[in-house]
Structures are given as structure tokens and as C-alpha cells.
Amino acid sequence: MEYLNELNGEQRKAVELLDGPVMIIAGAGSGKTRVLTYRVAHLINSGVDPFNILALTFTNKAAKEMRSRIETMVGPEARNIWMGTFHSVFAKILRFEGERIGYPSNFTIYDSADSKNLIKAILKEEGLDDKTYKPNLVLNRISAAKTNLISANEYLKNDELFTEDRMSAKPKLGLVYKKYSDRLFKSGAMDFDDLLYWTNVLLRDFPDVLNKYQDRFKSIMVDEYQDTNYSQYLIVKRLAAKFENICVVGDDAQSIYAFRGANIENILNFKKDYPDVKTFKLEQNYRSTKHIVGAANHVIEHNKDRLNKTVWTSNDDGELITVTRNMTDNEEGMSVAQSIFQTKMNEQATEKEFAILYRTNAQSRSIEEGLRKMNLPYRIYGGLSFYQRAEVKNLVSYFRMVINPQDEEALKRVINYPARGIGKTTLEKAIVLANDWEKDLWTIISDPITRNSQFNAGTASKLELFVNMIKSFQAELKTVDAYELGSKIASSSGLLRDLHADKSPEGVSRYENIQELLNGLKEFVEDKPGEDEIIDEPEAKTLDLFTRDIALLTDSDKDNDPNNNNKVSLMTIHASKGLEFPYVHIVGLEENLFPSQLSLSSREELEEERRLFYVALTRAEKKVNLSYAVSRFRWGNLVHSEPSRFIEEIPEKHLNVNASKPISSKNSVTSPSWNRKPQLRTSTKQSGTVSRADLKSRNLTKYDDSREPGELDTGDGTSEHVARMIVGTEVIHDKFGKGEIVAMEGDAPNIKATVAFQGAGNKQLLLKFAKLRIVGKAKQ
DNA sequence: GGAGGCCTCGGAAGG
DNA sequence: CGAGGCCTCC
Numbered sequence: 001m002e003y004l005n006e007l008n009g010e011q012r013k014a015v016e017l018l019d020g021p022v023m024i025i026a027g028a029g030s031g032k033t034r035v036l037t038y039r040v041a042h043l044i045n046s047g048v049d050p051f052n053i054l055a056l057t058f059t060n061k062a063a064k065e066m067r068s069r070i071e072t073m074v075g076p077e078a079r080n081i082w083m084g085t086f087h088s089v090f091a092k093i094l095r096f097e098g099e100r101i102g103y104p105s106n107f108t109i110y111d112s113a114d115s116k117n118l119i120k121a122i123l124k125e126e127g128l129d130d131k132t133y134k135p136n137l138v139l140n141r142i143s144a145a146k147t148n149l150i151s152a153n154e155y156l157k158n159d160e161l162f163t164e165d166r167m168s169a170k171p172k173l174g175l176v177y178k179k180y181s182d183r184l185f186k187s188g189a190m191d192f193d194d195l196l197y198w199t200n201v202l203l204r205d206f207p208d209v210l211n212k213y214q215d216r217f218k219s220i221m222v223d224e225y226q227d228t229n230y231s232q233y234l235i236v237k238r239l240a241a242k243f244e245n246i247c248v249v250g251d252d253a254q255s256i257y258a259f260r261g262a263n264i265e266n267i268l269n270f271k272k273d274y275p276d277v278k279t280f281k282l283e284q285n286y287r288s289t290k291h292i293v294g295a296a297n298h299v300i301e302h303n304k305d306r307l308n309k310t311v312w313t314s315n316d317d318g319e320l321i322t323v324t325r326n327m328t329d330n331e332e333g334m335s336v337a338q339s340i341f342q343t344k345m346n347e348q349a350t351e352k353e354f355a356i357l358y359r360t361n362a363q364s365r366s367i368e369e370g371l372r373k374m375n376l377p378y379r380i381y382g383g384l385s386f387y388q389r390a391e392v393k394n395l396v397s398y399f400r401m402v403i404n405p406q407d408e409e410a411l412k413r414v415i416n417y418p419a420r421g422i423g424k425t426t427l428e429k430a431i432v433l434a435n436d437w438e439k440d441l442w443t444i445i446s447d448p449i450t451r452n453s454q455f456n457a458g459t460a461s462k463l464e465l466f467v468n469m470i471k472s473f474q475a476e477l478k479t480v481d482a483y484e485l486g487s488k489i490a491s492s493s494g495l496l497r498d499l500h501a502d503k504s505p506e507g508v509s510r511y512e513n514i515q516e517l518l519n520g521l522k523e524f525v526e527d528k529p530g531e532d533e534i535i536d537e538p539e540a541k542t543l544d545l546f547t548r549d550i551a552l553l554t555d556s557d558k559d560n561d562p563n564n565n566n567k568v569s570l571m572t573i574h575a576s577k578g579l580e581f582p583y584v585h586i587v588g589l590e591e592n593l594f595p596s597q598l599s600l601s602s603r604e605e606l607e608e609e610r611r612l613f614y615v616a617l618t619r620a621e622k623k624v625n626l627s628y629a630v631s632r633f634r635w636g637n638l639v640h641s642e643p644s645r646f647i648e649e650i651p652e653k654h655l656n657v658n659a660s661k662p663i664s665s666k667n668s669v670t671s672p673s674w675n676r677k678p679q680l681r682t683s684t685k686q687s688g689t690v691s692r693a694d695l696k697s698r699n700l701t702k703y704d705d706s707r708e709p710g711e712l713d714t715g716d717g718t719s720e721h722v723a724r725m726i727v728g729t730e731v732i733h734d735k736f737g738k739g740e741i742v743a744m745e746g747d748a749p750n751i752k753a754t755v756a757f758q759g760a761g762n763k764q765l766l767l768k769f770a771k772l773r774i775v776g777k778a779k780q
Numbered sequence: 781g782g783a784g785g786c787c788t789c790g791g792a793a794g795g
Numbered sequence: 796c797g798a799g800g801c802c803t804c805c
Contacts, residue, residue, distance in 0.1 A: 059795080087795045112794080131789090192795055259793065360792060362796085382794085419781065552795055574793050596792065635791065636796040 001045065003038055003073065007031075014280040015039045018046060018219070021240075021274035022247040023267075027311035028254065028296070028618035029287025029580070036223060036249055037066055040081065041073040043219055050080035054217040054239070057085055058224045060553065062578060066223075082217065086232050087192060088552050090199040093213065094190070095548075100206050101198055106404050106544060108189040109551040113388060114409040115139060115191045121412075122179045125435065126172065133170055141165075142177050146193035147231045147261045149200055152178040186440045187408040192551075196231040203238045214242040225250035225270075229261035237273065244274065252307045253300050256574060256612050258604070264305065285311050287580055287621055289318025295624070295654040296617040302649050303607045320656035321624045323647055329363070329588075329632035333370030336585050339625060340568060341374050343583060351377055355569040355581040357616050359594040362634075363587060364570050371568060381571035387550055391499060391510040392517050398489045399547040402473045405442040412441075418498040421462050426455065446471075469493065482543040483521040490514060521546060573616045584620035586613075589628040590641035613646045 004012055011031055014024050015038045026032035036055075044050055057063045063084045071078035082089055095105045110118070119135045145155050155161055156174040165173040184190060190198065203210045220240050222228065225248035228236070240246040248270060255264045271277055285293050293313045300306065324339070326332040340354050356367055356378075364380055371378045386392060394417055400410035416422045430444045433454060437444070444450055446467045451460045469492065476485050490496045499511040525541045539545050569581065588594055595609035617624060626647060631640045647655075 085795060109795095134790095136790090195795085257793075260795095362791080365796095421781090423781080554795070572793070598792075633796070635789095 001042075003041065007035070007038065008284060010280055010282055010284075011035050011038075014282070015042050017278055017280075018043055018048075019245060021244050021270075021277040023225075023270050023277050023279045024247065024249040024282065025267075025279065025307055025309055026249055026251050026282040027285060027309060028251065028615070029285040029313075030282035030311070031284075031286055032223075032249055032251075032282060033062075033066065033069075035282065036221065037069045037073070039247065040066070040070050040221065044070075044074045044077060048219055050077050051082075052216060052218040053081045053083075053221070054089070054219070055081060055083040055221045056089060056223065056236070057083070058227060059578075060085055060088065062223060063088075085552065086228075086235070087195050088549060090235065091190075091195050091549060091552065094195065094198055094202070097202055097206075097209055098198075100209065101201055102185070103190070103198070104188055104404070106188070106548065108187065108400055108404050108407040108410070109195070109549065110184070110189050110191045110409060111388070111551040112139075112192070113393075114189075114551075117409055117412070118183055119176070119180060121431075122176055122183065125431070126176065126179065128172055128176070133173070133176065138170075138173065138176055141173060142180060143193050144261060145177065146197045147229050149197060149231060149234070152181040183408065186406065186438075188404045188406045189409070193231070196229075196235065199235055200231060200238070203235065210238060213239055218243055219245045220247070222246070222248045223250075226252050226255035226264055226267045227257045227262040228266050229263055230266075231261075233263065233266045246274070252305075253303075253309070253611055254577065254615050254618075256577065256608060256615060258608050268305075268307065281309055283309060283311050285313040285315070285618075288313060288618060289315050289622060291318050291320055291654045292617060292620050292624055295321055295650045296614050298651050298654075299610060299617065299646060299649045300614045303610055304603070305607060319623050321626060321650065321654050323589075323655055323657045324625065324627040325643070325658075326627060326629045327631065329366040329629045330369065332587055332627050332629045332632075333366035333368070334373065335370075336367060336587060336625070336627060337370035337374040337376055339585070340371075340376060340583070343623075344376075349583065350566055351568045352566045353582040354585070355571070355576065355579070355583070355619065356585045356587060357571060357573045357576050357619065358587050359573060359596060359612075360588075361572060363593075366632075367570060367587060376568055377566065378568040378570055379565075381569060382575045385554055386513070386516070387553060389510075389513055391495075392513050395486075395490055395495055395514055395517060396547065396550055398470075398473070398493055398495070399486065399543055401470050402477055402485075402489070403544045403547055405446070405470060405474070406440040408441050414493070415445075415466060418494040420466060420494075422459070422466065426459050426463070429454070477543060478540070481525045481541050482546045483518070483525045485543045486521040486546075487518055490518060573612050576619050577615055580619055580621055582620070582622045583625070584616070584623070585625045585627065586616045587627050588632075589626050589644035589647055590632070591644055592639075592641065593632075593634075594644055594646070610646065610649075 004015065007015060008031075011034070014022065014035055018039075024032070024035060026035065040053060040055060043053055055063070055066065057066065067078055067081065067083050070081070084092075091109060094103065095107070098105055098107060116135050116139060119138050120130065123130050123133050123135070123138075145152075145161075150158070150161075152174070155177050158174075162171070162174060165171055184194065203213070217239050220236065222236055227250070236246065236248075248267070250267050252264060252267055255262060255267075258264060271279075288296075290313055293311055293315075297311060324332075324335055326335055336356060340351075343349055343354075344351070358364065358367070361382065368378065368380075387396065394413055397407075397410035397413040400407045401414060405411070412427065415427065430441055433439075433450070434441045434444045444454075445463045448464070451463055455463065473485065473489055473492075476488070480488075496511075496514065499507065499514060502508075502510070521543075524546050527541075569579075573586075592600075594613070595606055599605035599609045628643050628647070629641065631638050633639075
């Protein structure tokens, strides 16, 4: 129990009190993770079975980190702790218990893109205009309902909700919710909110299940409690009701997810739910300088809704916080990059010690440009996740089909990719049948009688081929490992071939992404039983185990390129929560951007923006730099901005305000943006880079010049001209220029040629349409 | 059937 | 400005 001596008084008390309800209010940088980690270790050392501990976090990364830290303290036993995000832990439980609520254990988890596609499909089927029923709005409304445990049927019966929807001209919203739920159910799928919703249903309606998990989770810990929503709150409350050994950790000042239903009241009201709660406040900040802590404290004091807490530090005063004024967003990018470059030189710092934080992802572009000009390597966190990329998602959709063929969104993605002649018309017809007969899509296309009676012979046989292919994969699901089956699917489906044929840079990158996914499968197979998996019994390394929780993974779960990590970090402030950096730049401190203009209508929303700023400030250890631009491009327009009110909320004694002029910023400063189009063209050419548009127009001009009158009319699908084309023939295309035929397929008149163009990469062209001219014979 | 052009629309955040 | 949807043309 040596480790207890590494804690300060308050931390130690929080770690040592193992019974009853405990609330830990942990200021930024106050050693929260350490307390959580030590408390779990202490539970185990005090005789609690790791199987009886449930630790819930908000990110996979946090769970992973905590588990490995606990493991170094208590050994491999740490693997038996139920630790993970709310979504991953309860997905796991739902796979055990799902039968109770009519879900199979192999249910699919829809990610937000799947959900949105399903909503769009339903709107179309119901003839609802997606300008009135904007898919995102519809989804938010459904999400809010689920978070508050209102089912579709209850929604339809609720007059108040109906009135709201009618007032906003969306009277059919309840119907859409109902159709959406039915479709998810029919597809054996749950969306993110369902994982929590159905867990609540399970614990509410099945006392034996509730009892089982209450007994299993004798001790419960919840991190980032300020960010729990009602649904999560209720799960925790239900599970903890028996023993009340619940410890929640959070910081009201860092609650930044109210927009997606997080309820700050959960932390503020903890005392009401558990009157005998013991509260500990971690107020000593070990991370930041006095200037930073002082500034952050003053900022957050402008909020009304707060718990009483005084964060302090015994660290040095440190440097003043600088404020830099820039004329444009581009200039801001330059000045940030130059500042980093200088700090790097003056302080012997390395790139990985710097973070640039912004309110919106769109702001990264001008920053990136600045960093590139200064040759500073950087890494952007967030953005499109690996698994969201189209090509990766397509292959994963095959995997999903193999595991759960009722998965309609997966089916729609792969049924005609790669192209196999099952077009829109066929798919639409199948969907109509599925809806009319209340069956799922797969049942419609896989049943031979339906297939042969409802589709013409050609279509039916194409459908049959597809169905048989999926079935052949399914047959191997339990007999071969994930890598073997995954590779087989990638090649037998034709997906790999299709991507391999595309030699454009984007095509090559898509191909590489597929290879990376397959490598991931290989690693998964070769790995020892899951480090971050909750182990009850070891499971075979089959494709379903790999695939089923992919929707819950984010990119931060698969980064960490060890030889390549000395980079400046760029991310949104939301993404920076829980991280720390010696040097932090917070950019875009402008009214209507930060605070966001969308948040100015209410005090609550403005306070959330302010907490966001508080989070940003408290990421820094040594130095904070704030910057803003007087004008910036937003949505293609130049807009003028005032400095953010948040700057004024920092007392002057912590600030060093200077206007910066980048050293070499001729482009960004002297070319006024209002006539940017011609200017930009000129400047790109001068700097030696050629845009794609430029390239294209050059090619066009060139081949237009060389074209002889009348020649265009010779190429037609049935002419002799075409018949002379074989693999290896050199041809000229009006737009793509010179190239060589590398492959031909199909029968006349629908012969499709793959042509490798010198400038434009590989293109597939139908000869009857593409007017190719022969310029050279195939080489023998 | 698919690529590219044109147009509209959104615009924050993540498991 | 960029992504995504629709239309056209090959």
C-alpha cells in the first residue's frame, strides 16, 4: 500500500473510502486519473474481486489507459475489471441478454452515418421533404427522445411532443421515429442511443437481470460524471441501488457536452440521490502555472451555475498569456506557426509539446497552411475516422452482412458494389416488397420463391449469385479466422480488384486503406486475448468478434505511430479534454466563432462555451497563446469579427497583448480577399504549384489544337474503329489525353475498356460512348 | 453504368 | 468554401 503515500491528503481520503456513495469533484489538472486508478487498485488490494468492479469512462482511450496503469499496480488481474465506455460495456451486456428484448446476440451497431442513411430512406419512402425534415434534426429529436427513454409508441401518444412537432411544421416526426425504430429492429440493429435505451429497458423490465448485474457490480465508478445524460444516469442509478458503492468523478466546470444531452444536473444533484454521500474536492492543480490557473479561475467565475471550488497551484507564476491580433485567418495560421517555430528554438522544445486548439474543425485549414510553410510536422486529431472512409466501410459492410444479413444499411452498400448489375430499380422494388410484407430486405432477396416470382429472370439470377456469395462467406465464419475470411471476402467480392484497378493517387490510398484494414485483422488474430476486452471466456478470433463493435471505435483508438509522433497536435477543444501540453495555442477567439453564434441565445449555452474555454486554457502546462483574426473566411465569405468576450474575462495582470505581423506574409496580407479568385490563380502559378483545374484546361487546349475536323465522329460502338482496339492499343481521349488500353471487358456493343491515361490515371470507359481515337498499335 | 459538372445547402461536438 | 445530390453526357 506504498502507493497511498504518493497522494495528497484529499486524494488519499478519496482513494481510501471504499464503501458507500462517494463524489469526487476534481479540478483541472488535479490528479483525477491518478485518484481513479489508485482507487480501483486499492479496491482490489482490499479484497474486492476485479470481476465485481465496473468502471465507466467516456472514451476507449481513457479506459485503455486506466486499465494499463492499474495493471502495473495490481498485475494481470486488472484485465478482469469491467472497464470501458458506457456504450461498449452495455453493448457487451446486451449481447448476453438481448434475447429478452427480442434482439439477437449478433445485432449490428449502426454508426451515425448508418442512422442518417436510414432516416433519409424512410423520409423518401414516406414522401416527406428532407428540407422540412432535415435528417440531422430528425435524428437529434429521436436521439433526445431515446435519451429520455421515450419509445416511439410513447412519442406517438404524447400530445405535448406532437404539438411541438406540429408547431415546427413536422407533424410526421413521431411516425418517422416509429418507422425508424421498426426498421432498426427488423434489421437486427441498434444505434448508439439504443445501446443505452435498451439497457435501461432490460434493467427496468427484467428484475432477474437487474439483480444479476447489481450483484455483479458491487463497486461502480464513473468518470466524467458531469457529461452523463439521463439515460446513462439512470443505468448507473439502477445498478448501484443495491449496494450504493458508487463513486463518481467529475468537474462541473468541464461539462461541455450538454448539447448532446449531457445533464450537468446529474452532478449537481448527486447529493439528493445519495444523501449520505461523502464529497471530496481535489483543488490543487499540478499541471499549470499560476498565470494559467489564475486566468482560468477568473474566466469560470463568470458562470452562474457552479459548484463551490477553488483551484490553486503551488507551481511557478510562469509566463504571461499572450494575445495576438491578426488581420486574417491566414495570417493567424502564419503567426501561430512562427510562434511555435521560435519557441521551439528558444526553449529547445519539440513539436509534440505543442497543441493548437480551435472551436470548429473548419479552422484547421489556415493553421495547416502556416505550419506547412514553416515545415512544422503536425497531426490532426478527429475528423473522418478510418472506419468511416467509404472503401473501409464497404468492406466492413460485407463483414456485417456475413454476421447479420438482416443489416439493411450494410446490404444497401454492398449489393451493387463492386457493380454486379443490381441497380437502383431492383433495390427500390425489393424495399417496397420488404415494407409491404413486413420482412427484411435479405429475406426478400434470399428467398428463391420470392426472387423468382417478383423479379425477371436476369435480375433474379444476379440476386442469387450475390446471395450465394454472402452465404458462402457465412459458412466459413466459425471455421476460419478473421484474417483469412476477411481477405477472402475482399478478393472474392471483387472489391480488392476494383480498387487495385484505380491508379490515381486517391485510388492508391483507398487500396492502401483496405490493406490496412486487413493488416488490422491479422494483428487481431495474432494478438493474445484482448487487452481491452472484458474477458469472461476466451473467444475465438473470428470475424464477428472483430466486426461487432467497430462502430464504437474512433480513430484515437488506432493511432500511436511510435516512430512518427513528434508532431504538433491540432484538434478541437472538445477533443482535447483530458489531455495536456506544455504549450497551447487557442485560435479563433472571435465573437460568433468562440463563443459560437449558435450559443448566444441563452445563458446556459453561453456558459457551456465558457466552460469550453476553461477546458482549453487548462490544457496548458507552461504557456498559453490566444489569437484572433479581424477578418476570416467563413462559408466562402470574408467576415469581420470582434475579439472574443472571453479575452476580456481574463484579468490584465495575466495578459501580454501584442499585435503580430508575420515575417513573410506577402501572399496573405497583400492580396485582398475580395478579389481573391484571380489573385489566387496568379499566386498559385507563381509559387510553382499547378491546380487540377489548371492541368485540365491545359490538356483540353492541347488536344483541342491537335484535333482534326470530323475525326470525332468516327468512334461509335459498332464501327470497325472500335473493333481494332485491343489491350495495349494507344488511344487519345478528348479530355483525358493520351493513354493505353490495359483491360477490356463485356460484349459489343457494351465493351468497357480500362485505359491508363498518362495525365489522368486509370479510367473505365464504355467504347460506344467514349470517343477514343487510335494513335498507336499494341506493342507485340 | 459511372464520371464530372452544376447547384444547393450547411455551417459544433462524439460513442 | 466543401460535401452531397441530381443531371447529363459519354
